[in-house]
Amino acid sequence: METLRRSMLFMPGNSPRMLQDAAILGADSIILDLEDAVSLTEKDSARILVREAIKTIDYSAVEVIVRVNPLDTEFGAPDIDVIARVQPHTLLIPKANEDEIRLVDKILTKIEAEEGFPSGGIKIIALIETALGLENVFNVIKASPRTVGVLLGGEDLTADLGIERTKEGEEIFYARNKVATVCRALKVDAIDTPFTDTNDHEGLNKDTARGKGLGLTGKAAINPRQIETIHSVFAPTQNELKRALRILEAMEEAEKEGQGVFSLDGKMIDAPVINRAKRIVDQGVRLGLISGEGGAK
Ligand SMILES: CC(C)(COP(=O)(O)OP(=O)(O)OC[C@H]1O[C@@H](n2cnc3c(N)ncnc32)[C@H](O)[C@@H]1OP(=O)(O)O)[C@@H](O)C(=O)NCCC(=O)NCCSC(=O)C[C@@](O)(CC(=O)O)C(=O)O
Numbered sequence: 484m485e486t487l488r489r490s491m492l493f494m495p496g497n498s499p500r501m502l503q504d505a506a507i508l509g510a511d512s513i514i515l516d517l518e519d520a521v522s523l524t525e526k527d528s529a530r531i532l533v534r535e536a537i538k539t540i541d542y543s544a545v546e547v548i549v550r551v552n553p554l555d556t557e558f559g560a561p562d563i564d565v566i567a568r569v570q571p572h573t574l575l576i577p578k579a580n581e582d583e584i585r586l587v588d589k590i591l592t593k594i595e596a597e598e599g600f601p602s603g604g605i606k607i608i609a610l611i612e613t614a615l616g617l618e619n620v621f622n623v624i625k626a627s628p629r630t631v632g633v634l635l636g637g638e639d640l641t642a643d644l645g646i647e648r649t650k651e652g653e654e655i656f657y658a659r660n661k662v663a664t665v666c667r668a669l670k671v672d673a674i675d676t677p678f679t680d681t682n683d684h685e686g687l688n689k690d691t692a693r694g695k696g697l698g699l700t701g702k703a704a705i706n707p708r709q710i711e712t713i714h715s716v717f718a719p720t721q722n723e724l725k726r727a728l729r730i731l732e733a734m735e736e737a738e739k740e741g742q743g744v745f746s747l748d749g750k751m752i753d754a755p756v757i758n759r760a761k762r763i764v765d766q767g768v769r770l771g772l773i774s775g776e777g778g779a780k
């Protein structure tokens with residue numbers, strides 16, 4: 484499933500109404516939560532509810548992710564055993580560390596064999612939200628070939644660091660930078676932590692742009708009202724699309740002359756600039772912002 488993952492909407496797994504409406508809310512991915520949004524007394528009922536939702540609701544092209552409980556809790560193993568057997572696209576592993584990802588990979592391989600599912604079909608996103616997980620993020624991703632992305636959990640991370648979580652987000656600059664860099668190196672998605680003030684759209688816009696500016700490729704949402712803002716920030720602007728298309732046109736001309744580097748509007752254009760232009764055009768095409776003939780709409 485080739486999914487964009489600009490936005491991933493969290494919702495408590497014990498909320499039948501939210502599970503019912505999830506596919507029409509516009510997020511690229513939905514995260515049906517069995518962990519921190521579900522109280523201890525509701526863990527078993529949430530697991531059953533999410534299993535039934537995945538079995539009976541058509542979530543169409545939306546990526547269905549289930550955040551299971553950590554394996555070092557009494558809920559983690561039953562979560563994975565019950566949920567993997569109804570084939571969600573992806574499991575989100577909280578407080579992720581290397582050993583746990585390796586163990587989850589093994590459990591999934593066993594369940595896929597028992598159920599006759601394609602081996603490796605259920606993907607993993609590692610939730611990096613502890614100091615150890617952050618320092619180890621390269622190995623956490625490499626611990627399973629199923630890993631398709633990392634989600635940065637700012638609330639738990641700052642709690643683990645014993646520091647305050649602020650709207651400006653200075654305290655998670657390093658974490659954002661590290662996750663974005665390692666994910667780019669390993670070619671997996673890097674999803675930013677949610678912005679928890681659901682009424683502050685200006686703040687959400689700034690926070691999303693901050694994460695995008697550091698190389699994060701999408702953002703978690705905790706409310707449907709946040710999705711549009713997140714998508715607008717992650718979509719290339721008309722100017723970015725027009726400039727990228729001009730760069731690729733000029734590149735074709737330069738190639739005919741055998742030039743690898745050239746200038747456009749006085750600026751040097753070489754391989755990394757061309758690659759960035761290609762990425763922007765690709766995204767524009769995937770988002771339907773560029774017509775088939777290659778013109779910005
Ligand atoms: C925050 C609030 C209670 C506000 O409720 P309110 O009722 O005021 O919201 P309203 O806007 O009034 O709702 C208008 C309509 O939308 C519906 N609606 C609302 N939210 C919806 C939604 N999410 N999905 C679908 N539908 C939704 C609602 O049902 C109503 O529908 P209707 O009645 O039919 O009109 C609510 O949003 C909510 O529960 N959010 C999810 C919270 C959650 O999952 N937290 C865990 C993930 S973060 C974490 O764990 C930290 C982390 O781990 C992060 C990381 O890992 O990245 C780390 O460490 O940092």
Ligand SMILES: [Mg+2]
Pocket residue numbers: 519577612636638639
């Ligand atoms: Mg958390």
